[in-house]
Amino acid sequence: MTPESGNDDLLGPVLRQVRAGNGFEEALQQILRIVRLGLVAGGERLPPERELADRMGISRVTLREVLKVLQDQGLVESRRGRYGGTFVLPRPDTPAGGAEEELRRRVAGVDIEDVLRFREVLETGAAGLCAAQGLTTEGARRLREALAATQDAPLSEYRRLDTLLHLTLAELSGSATLTAQYAAVRATVNDLLDCIPLLVRNLEHSQRQHAALVDAILERDAEAARELMREHCCGTAALLRGFLA
Template sequence: MTAVPDPTVAGCEAGDALLRPVRLGNAFEDTVGRLLQTIRLGVLAPGESLPPERELAARLGVSRDTVREAIKSLAEAGYLVSRRGRYGGTFLAQPLPAHPGPGERVTREEIDDALRLREILEVGGARMAAARTLTAVERETLWSRLSDVRDAAGEDYRRLDSRLHLAIAEAAGAPSLVPLVAENRMRLNALLDRIPLLRQNLTHSDEQHQAIVIAILAGDADAAAEAMRAHVAGSSALLHGFLD
């Protein structure tokens, strides 16, 4: 007789440590990251079930809608399977998606280096752009680049996302910043290309992009910097969740 997976498996000490409250500014991305940690660190094994949505929401300090969207996204990425019926629930896929081979793997230190450099460059760039008196052309360019990425098809998203971030760097008024941001974006895009595009994350990114651009156009340097910092943190949660 096949044993029914124990739905309380994540109640162990390791599960308690991983399934802790997330940062609400990036609730979806952090929820995906925490669930991936429990999967990839072996706290849950292929075929075992996640705790119920209600329990996950309570542990992570997020809404059930956020948990549901995270589970849906990880199911689309091949990590989870939902089943109905008496023994239904959400289970880890068997087998789990293959990770890059040893020669292709990136270390946590490499991911952190790219992300920390991004925070230094782009948070500062957003602050400087908001502190300047932008020309009409610069303002129009920012709004146009924002509209482009907001309307982007999936296959064009990374490219148009990069164009928006480069436009923000240009608006900072320090020409030498642009090639630095461009080089960093190349590194980041190489990492992002290793993980699936999650629709809910793209929706959240678009909201963050708008907050950044509006703060820059309004001349609110602190708000622009904080919005960019939150945006960088969202990418960090997903990259570490999928690639660590």
């Protein structure tokens, strides 16, 4: 799925006007976050340069400097021609050798407990808000579709589509600030998750939790939605603590 075909609304919390003094650095951070969250899948195209530059309030010269850094890091590639643009490069299914060491080095300074607590607060709050206020017909459709995508996902795509489900839920809460904060913390959570293996049994359990959570939200049972989300976050936290603490 390309941003033009459905995920563009989830780019909103990530792509924001940058501050004049740190245009390059903040633009780089935002596009890195898009890649790390999987908002644009491997093999698919980032939004056009003009759109990216306008949404972040930077010049196209600055944007091209940002994209050059990402290309040098092996995260994107530029393609010419009618169907050209900047494409996100697929990530390997599992880190190997130096890549795994690099991942662990990257998260070595992360306060895992702080990240996990903040994630739980944001996710539980978002689930409760969605259930308490109810979703529009369009919002309910988006949530069901995001859930269905995770249920049909191959292992190599599961974490990206799981991220999109949780980001959709945050966005449907109606709080732009909550959604932006969740996008930021989820990027760190994904770095942590990349350091541990995908466990089929855990994914099956997560899918049952997802389905029950979506049902509670659609039934407008805020208490059940909050409790189901809290339980779901605690399961992920237990795995991360077990592998990384």
